[in-house]
Amino acid sequence: MKKLLLVLAFLMCQIINSQTFSTNLTPVGWEHNILFNSTTRYTVTQQGPTANLPLLFDGIMYPNHIAGVTPENPVVILIEGLPGYHTQAGAWIGWTTRSLPATRFKIEGYDTYNSANTWRVIADYSAVDYGGTNFSLKVPVGGTYTKLKFTFYNGPNGVVGLSELFFIHPEATVPFAGLLSQINTNWQSNGSNLAYNLGNVGIGITNPANKLDVNGTIHSKEVKVDLLNWPDYVFKKEYQLPTLEEVEKHIAEKGHLENIPSEEEAVKNGIYLGEMNAKLLQKIEELTLYIIKQNKEIDFLKKQNVNNNIISLQIEELQNEIKKLKTK
Incomplete structure (x- = not known):
């Protein structure tokens, strides 16, 4: 038993001494x-x-x-x-x-x-x-x-x-x-984050032309787009709102709204979400101004109609008075 213990102790010493510990x-x-x-x-x-x-x-x-x-x-x-x-x-x-x-x-x-x-x-x-x-x-x-x-x-x-x-x-x-x-x-890790600093990333595509190209559906809870400007300039006094006649003429000639890509352009080149949302908001704000203007015109016509009715009643009363005078 003692011999066996001595052999085991010798082997352990050999194993320990043969190891190189990285420090x-x-x-x-x-x-x-x-x-x-x-x-x-x-x-x-x-x-x-x-x-x-x-x-x-x-x-x-x-x-x-x-x-x-x-x-x-x-x-x-x-x-x-x-x-x-x-x-x-x-x-x-x-x-x-x-x-x-x-x-x-x-x-x-x-x-x-x-x-x-x-x-x-x-x-x-x-x-x-x-x-x-x-x-x-x-x-x-x-x-x-x-x-x-x-x-x-x-x-x-x-x-x-x-x-x-x-x-x-x-x-x-x-x-x-x-x-x-x-x-x-150049993938680099920083804590729990993983960053790609050079080149482009493709998912479902072998030669991505942009920082991220995805050949498929992107599913997310939210998409945030950075913008350089926002079209509230439509509401400023100096903004020249196109007339409805000008809008109608452009549609007749081009087949789409001004500053909005045509169907052919959108299908060929795609659209940029941030830029397109800004353009659509511009059209919504212009449409809002058209509605406000038309509403004012309608109110004016209503008032004109009321005045016309009053005048008609007054004329009718005068005519009745004239008839009475003629019968005397």
Whole structure:
């Protein structure tokens, strides 16, 4: 029994000692790479031979082969606008590929911590060969690195293979931040909100032309539309209300109300709800003015009719008086 307990205790010690616990002092996984989809989240530029930049930050690990790389014409990739979090510990930087790795390269970071505002060399293999298909290094000097510069000087037959560039920074990101977005998109989460900052979204359509294109029915409890103006100008004294004769003429010539799209235009181009509601309200307000005007005219005619009746009665009385006088 004692021997069995000793064996179990020995095995437990081996298991514990063989484990690597992730803390802010030890490397953490790729899920904390803040460079995911850098081309849509930050500003990425390049000099020298052309690389397919989005492929270097998509997390897919597919190698991008860059031709024409020489010490005189290196590949320089600059990433700007990184979040200003201090890399106190546990931040790692590097690159990876599975074919044609560069043996000469340099990695630099622009440190703004405590207003240092200086470029620091993080890794320098520009004068000595590096062997391997991947490279990672703990950031040697803690700082706030808002820019990174990767320079690759050579590769087999002038070709450099790169799959991913990474900056594993657990204090500057949450797991997989930025990875939801693909090459040319930019989904970002903020608490319980999910925002899409670039490009268009299509539902039931593959090539959306607007921020949101839906090929189907939208069902909601409420729709709010922002407007630039509202047609209450119709009620101002200086507004020139078209006459009914002008309205009739326009309908006869065009087949629709003025400033309202025709059936052909509406079917072809659709309508903008906010703009159309404003135009319809303008017509309702104009119609209200027509009704008010006509009501006044009707009241006037009624009064005229009453006056006419009074005059008719007075005439009838006079005629009766004349008859009486004639009979005497």
